[in-house]
Amino acid sequence: MSALFRLVGVGGVIAYRALFNWTTPSIFVGTLLVGPLFQLFFFAYLGREFGVADDRFYIVGNAVLTAALACVYGGTMAVANERRFGTLGHVLLSPRSRTAIFLGRVLPYAGNGLLIAASTLTVAALLLGLRIPATALPGLLLALAAASLTCGFFGLTLGALGLRFRDVFLISNVAVALLLLFTGVNVPADSLPAGIRAVGAVLPITHAADAARRLAGGATLGDALPAIGVELAVGVGYAVLAAGLLTVFEAESRRRASLDTL
Amino acid sequence: MIAVGALLHVKQLSRSPFEIAIALFVPVVQATLAVYLFRAGGEPDRLLEAAVGAGLMGVWSTVLFGSGGAIQSQRWQGTLEMIMLAPRSPALVLLPVTLATGITGTYAMLATLAWGRLLYGIPLDFAHPVAFPVAVAGCIAGLGMFGLLLASSFVLLRHANALANMLEYPIWLVSGMLVPVTALPGWTGPVAAVLPTTWGARAVHEAAAGGPVWPALGGCLAISLACLAVGWVLMTYVERRARVAATLALA
Secondary structure, X not given: OHHHHHHHHHHHHHHHHHHOOOOOHHHHHHHHHHXXXXXXXXXHHHHHHHOOOOHHHHHHHHHHHHHHHHXXXXXXXXXXXXXXXXXXXXXXXXXXXXXXXXXXXXXXXXXXXXXXXXXXXXXXXXXHOOOOOHHHHHHHHHHHHHHHHHHHHHHHHHXXXXXXXXXXXXXXXXXXXXXXXXXXXXXXXXXXXXXXXXXXXXXXXXXXXXXXXXXXXXXXXXXXXXXXXXXXXXXXXXXXXXXXXXXXXXXXXXXXXXXXXO | OHHHXXXXXXXXXXXXXXHHHHHHHHHHHHHHHHHHHHHHOOOHHHHHHHHHHHHHHHHHHHHHHHHHOXXXXXXXXXXXXXXXXXXXXHHHHHHHHHHHHHHHHHHHHHHHHXXXXXXXXOOOOOOOOOHHHHHHHHHHHHHHHHHHHHHHHHOOOOOHHHHHHHHHHHHHHHOOOOOOHHHOOOOHHHHHHOOHHHHHHHHHHHHHHOOOHHHHHHHHXXXXXXXXXXHHHHHHHHHHHHHHHOOOOOO
């Protein structure tokens, strides 16, 4: 069992260091800390202009959404960059469980997403004057962690498609754009059509954003736990889907000899 | 040469499924989001503004990432040395590339307008139907010229990708593409005033919703020409420096 944890934990961290493209501090800060902050400001001012919802709705919702940037692209890169760098064959030749290898890779990206979401929320709350009760902080951290983990598994699911389709970053770019709309982070759910709400219910972020908003509004952790639980359930669903797709596409790519086709 | 070069690069960009899908799809998602926001905010009369604004956002994204990465793209394709060996000014050779990114940005504008019309029944009742396409064309030409400044300055920066990633939302915000500049803090006013995107967006919005189009369009083109001049000088400097240091092919 300890060997499995080592494979998942240490393997994930090593792969993160090898495959993550934005390793210099300036690129990390610019892309993952400052960029999402401007995204939040954009929607916060848009929300203020139309008076659709208050600052808390936009600041907290978009802070949760910022986790998606690192986690969805990261989860995708965890598979796609192996192929791009020519190392996918070596990974798939490993005698260890590839499912464990790839699931472990999500963890550093989820940690990254949590850092980004927490820093974005902190800076935005300070700059835009949102007061969050101190008692809400542990619950908020839990909601952000759940969102990050779910986004990571969602990204890994998209990355698994990279074993079958050539341009997986097209899929991840489109997916991140769709999260803006379908998760109800920027438009209150009751203003969205039922179809969009239904899709949003099985996407990452939706339930975590709901939980985080409740907590920031003064609700207790007990009130927010059901939504956090649903978010984690969605995450588990994507983890299972990713594992299934990785197994199927790995077998297919071996059969079709298309492993390193770019 | 500029026209033929721009046409060539438009054709090349238009053959990239990634570029086309991103130029068409992402602005449509943003337009949809804007439409629901405008509706929820009790502003159903401004839906055309939402579609136009989302289209402008798409144009800026295309110019930012296309022009910002123009030199890097040529380097990856292995064509940078050939371009720099051409007996014309490097800026003149690169300008068609950045203009092409602006022109492909029109896909975003067309996509959001068509999407709004077909799916949400937004009437395309432009206040100035003749001035609207002129304003869009002027805005795109302006952004293409601004793109040369981006291309030449980004190549001087080691981590230009980070800057490009950071600049998408701030320019959308400060230029008033979807959020009116009057809704922003006062200190953003001077920043917005020196950006060609602000004047270009204003011209296009005023052509769509009503207002004096030509002063804004003139402002956009004047600032863009200034950016072109600075970009031209920078590009010449960058090219000379890269030749002297033998770093042209190095990332």
